[in-house]
Amino acid sequence: MRLGTITIEMIIGFFALFFLTKLLGKTQLSQLTPFDFISALILGELVGNAMYDPDVHIWMILFAISVWGVLMYSLEMLTQKSMTLRKVLEGSPSIIVRNGVIDRKQLKKNKLDINQLQDLIRQKGHFSMREIEYAILETNGSISVLPKSNVQPVTRKDLKLHEVEVTLPVTLILDGKIIHDNLKTAGVDEEWLRAQLLKRKINSAQDVLYAEWKKGHELLVMKEKD
CATH class of the missing domain: 3.30.240.20 (bsu07140 like domains)
Incomplete structure (x- = not known):
């Protein structure tokens, strides 16, 4: 009987989390901030612990997920309306490299060392710091790079070619x-x-x-x- 109860709770928990993920939007996956990461862990713990605790019933699982979902959704709505709250919860981008010079203060502030910065830079296809004009650490931990003009790819505009229609496959x-x-x-x-x-x-x-x-x-x- 206990195995059957666990199976039912897993199915209900699965669909409840799926619905909550759809409700909160795709940014939960594509722009995972530290706060979002912690929230995902807590949701997993709520469902996981509840499934294997015989004293916890199905309605308690749904109640816990619902309360947490309402809190998350409310915060999402508030951060869309309040720049101050958005900055507190999601943080703000930091310019790590400015005009080709590494900003040590920003590195320390974001708990980032040179090796980690080099790793992030290499993931963007640049293997030398001399190629970087600006590097911005985004709120989700990824880095955006603006290379120096001499290593930027040539465009049709640079070659003075006529523009062509861009279409999606x-x-x-x-x-x-x-x-x-x-x-x-x-x-x-x-x-x-x-x-x-x-x-x-x-x-x-x-x-x-x-x-x-x-x-x-x-x-x-x-x-x-x-």
């Missing part, structure tokens, strides 16, 4: 299944797609692992391997 087939909504986005129909596949001697979309459409380009088709 659209996935038409994924794992052998046609994505009909994306056909409308691309402005094509299923008949056109099947004709394109026949040109490549492919009789069925089920034989295609991935197909991508992009304006001005040929259809990209990757077949399933035998």
Whole structure:
């Protein structure tokens, strides 16, 4: 009976946390601040401890998640309206490298050493500090880099080339299944797609692992391997 109760509590806890994550928004994942990280740990502890404590009932788990979710959601709303509260809870970006010079005060303030800074810089594709003009430590712990002009990539504007239209690629087939909504986005129909596949001697979309459409380009088709 206890195993059955644990199973039910795990299922309920899973869907409750899933709903809460959806409610709080994608920034909980893409912009994880220290406060968000601590909140995630506490939520996990609430559910985990409750599942294995026989004195805790299902409604207590839901109540704990609900209260914590209301607190988190309220703080999210408050930080959107109050710059001061946002700065207190989420922090603010720090300029670690300014005009090519490392700011030691900012390093100490953010508990960051030179080796860690070099590691973050390398992750951005720069292996020498002499290439960096500005480096900003973001509130989620990542770093944004503005390289010096002599190492910045050349743009069409630099070469005085005409501007070209920028378009997003659209996935038409994924794992052998046609994505009909994306056909409308691309402005094509299923008949056109099947004709394109026949040109490549492919009789069925089920034989295609991935197909991508992009304006001005040929259809990209990757077949399933035998």
